[in-house]
Amino acid sequence: MKNKLYTIACGLLIAVSGGAQEVEFTEYDLDNGLHVILHQDNSAPVVTTSVMYHVGGKDRTEGRTGFAHFFEHLLFEGTKNIGRGKWFEIVSSNGGQNNANTSQDRTYYYEVFPSNNLQLGLWLESERMLHPVIDQKGIDTQQEVVKEEKRLRYDNSPYGQFLPVLGKNLFKVHPYKDPNIGYMKDLDAATLEDVIAYNKKYYVPNNAVLVVAGDINIDQTKKLIEDYFAPIPRGEEVVRNYPKEEPITQQINAKAYDANIQIPATGLAYRTPGFKERDAYVLEMISTYLSDGKSSKLYKKIVDDQKQALQVGAFSIPQEDYGMYLVFALPVGDTKLDVLINEMEEEIAKIRTELISEKDYKKLQNKFENRFVNSNSSVAGIANSLARYNMLYNDTNLINKEIEIYRSITREEIKEVADRHLKPNQRLVIDYLPKEKAKN
Missing domain, CATH: 3.30.830.10 (Metalloenzyme, LuxS/M16 peptidase-like)
Structure with missing residues (x-):
């Protein structure tokens, strides 16, 4: 009897996973290369606006590690239309929440708002992409933020260096050999020109995906996206040619x-x-x-x-x-x-x-x-x-x-x-x- 009930339960699970979890979406490209994905779910009055950039810890040159993670913080500093330090205030005062995270391969920014603030979410992300303010004051401020994070999460955290040690020993030439957060001496050595050039290279529409998901109208959302993102100029194509690792053949x-x-x-x-x-x-x-x-x-x-x-x-x-x-x-x-x-x-x-x-x-x-x-x-x-x-x-x-x-x-x-x-x-x-x- 137990085996029969187990078989029935497995069959029901497969049936549910085969149909009920289907996620419908619409995707297309703007002329500037920005890929757009829309997912409509009107079951709750919330909407997520997010942008993923194809840039992570591995995207750097020797002596300039940690830039992608640094930018995760820097691009909250402000823009030409958002005052320094006002980003989080704007989000919270409009009933939203937001965050960002960086891996070795990509950086992800997102906001979750009541759906009547969809336009605000799109405006914020277009501001981040179109004209962030990148100056020495912001760089100095965020360098200290990153240093404190490194001390908290890596230097003073039990077993915090375990994964960096793995990367250092498993990779000899590929950028994965260095930690995503980078080395503080590299950030200290970075010039304003280095940071501006990094932004110009990677934080461009043709190196990004915009996703809007939740309580939306597809046609109206497309119009808003066209208004806010289509004017952003296309960047140069990002070319990656990282060195290959030789196989490990000895312990x-x-x-x-x-x-x-x-x-x-x-x-x-x-x-x-x-x-x-x-x-x-x-x-x-x-x-x-x-x-x-x-x-x-x-x-x-x-x-x-x-x-x-x-x-x-x-x-x-x-x-x-x-x-x-x-x-x-x-x-x-x-x-x-x-x-x-x-x-x-x-x-x-x-x-x-x-x-x-x-x-x-x-x-x-x-x-x-x-x-x-x-x-x-x-x-x-x-x-x-x-x-x-x-x-x-x-x-x-x-x-x-x-x-x-x-x-x-x-x-x-x-x-x-x-x-x-x-x-x-x-x-x-x-x-x-x-x-x-x-x-x-």
């Missing part, structure tokens, strides 16, 4: 020290394909198999059964050109780090050499079906997904059909991909250790 060993921790960590890391590659989807399934939930293979074995680790995890860090894949653990008591390495490798080796069970495979499929059902639960989330799939995957409709990729992945493919990318000679082994703070 890399690294140590790092953190004065903010008392418990060490250890990890296995791998350089993997960019997120558009099919193998990246398979690796995402492998990380879920290994460590998603207390019944996952690594957690049950190392934390529950053998009580060797306080925490264990496996996750993929998706990026456009190359990904990073990390399996890590924090030891219990006197458990040696090399013991944790061996235990983690034992589970990875099983995936490389054996098919996962049918039961575990069905469990994986159900988890990804469930994620798909819940993935577009808000208008703001839909806006982000539409921009990301269009800009970084060149396929806006992945918002509806990406689940088909996961459904098509087989047990045999999971084994093949693990064997292709997660071998011992392809890995970085990192010991992340406490460092005694210097006494005053």
Whole structure:
């Protein structure tokens, strides 16, 4: 009876995910190259206006790291029609909220307003794109903001340097070797001319996607977009030609020290394909198999059964050109780090050499079906997904059909991909250790 009910439940889940989650959208280009995506959802009187720029931490020259993240802050300073420091005041006083974030590959700005303020949201983003005020005072102000963020999130945060250490060791020539936030000496060395040139190169309509999602009228919204964005001049085409990494063919060993921790960590890391590659989807399934939930293979074995680790995890860090894949653990008591390495490798080796069970495979499929059902639960989330799939995957409709990729992945493919990318000679082994703070 249980099996019958389980089968019925799975069938219902697939039926729901196959139809109810369909996201309808309209997309087109303005003459200046700005790609526009509109999603109408009149179920609540809210609207999200957002712009994603195809610029991230990797878009820099040597000695000028961190510009994209710096611009995430700088472009809130003000414009010719918005006074310095007035941006957030305008948004909040009109019942809205806004934010921005930057990855190694893109920068995303958005506002969420009551739908009667759609025009305000479009005006704000057109102001940001058309004529931001970039001057030395704004640069000096935002340099201090970024420095404080770096101190808070990286320098003084427990395990805050773990991911930067991975990038430094997994990449030798590609810009992913440097942290998204950059190095403060590079920002300190940046001139006003450097910053203005960066803005002129990357923050242009033909390097951006505008998404408007929520309680809108499509025709009226198109007219407003034409009025606010069509006059913005097209920029030069952005050409990227980043150096390729040589394959890792021999284990890399690294140590790092953190004065903010008392418990060490250890990890296995791998350089993997960019997120558009099919193998990246398979690796995402492998990380879920290994460590998603207390019944996952690594957690049950190392934390529950053998009580060797306080925490264990496996996750993929998706990026456009190359990904990073990390399996890590924090030891219990006197458990040696090399013991944790061996235990983690034992589970990875099983995936490389054996098919996962049918039961575990069905469990994986159900988890990804469930994620798909819940993935577009808000208008703001839909806006982000539409921009990301269009800009970084060149396929806006992945918002509806990406689940088909996961459904098509087989047990045999999971084994093949693990064997292709997660071998011992392809890995970085990192010991992340406490460092005694210097006494005053």
